[in-house]
Amino acid sequence: MDTPEISPVSSLDLTVDVTEGVVVLHASGDVDVVTAPAFEQKLTELVAMRGASVLVADLLGVKFLSSAGLAVLMRTADQAEGSTRFLVVAEGPNTARPMEIVGMTDTVEVFPTVEAALSTV
Numbered sequence: 001m002d003t004p005e006i007s008p009v010s011s012l013d014l015t016v017d018v019t020e021g022v023v024v025l026h027a028s029g030d031v032d033v034v035t036a037p038a039f040e041q042k043l044t045e046l047v048a049m050r051g052a053s054v055l056v057a058d059l060l061g062v063k064f065l066s067s068a069g070l071a072v073l074m075r076t077a078d079q080a081e082g083s084t085r086f087l088v089v090a091e092g093p094n095t096a097r098p099m100e101i102v103g104m105t106d107t108v109e110v111f112p113t114v115e116a117a118l119s120t121v
Contacts, residue, residue: 010034028061031069040072059095087117
């Protein structure tokens with residue numbers, strides 16, 4: 001009997017906006033063990049992008065942020081240090097709360113809206 005192929009139920013959509021040295025990565029879906037590598041690859045590319053002085057990770061469309069996703073955000077903050085200002089937009093129990101629980105909000109700049117983050121640039 002053939003076993004049906006199971007596809008991962010996780011999905012993550014990433015879109016990028018660039019305006020005058022400010023890069024905004026909009027993420028929607030799940031940032032979990034399945035999607036975290038693609039999320040990290042995109043963030044790494046954006047940190048290395050020439051002329052980008054600020055990188056905003058907009059997580060308002062994220063429904064689930066796992067420990068793998070939190071680890072990606074911390075590595076990105078470390079990678080960006082000294083070259084790119086890294087801001088995270090997160091609100092509510094799906095994204096901001098896990099970041100608060102693990103203490104990330106003490107070391108990463110977190111804002112409730114993209115507008116609030118951009119107002120500090």
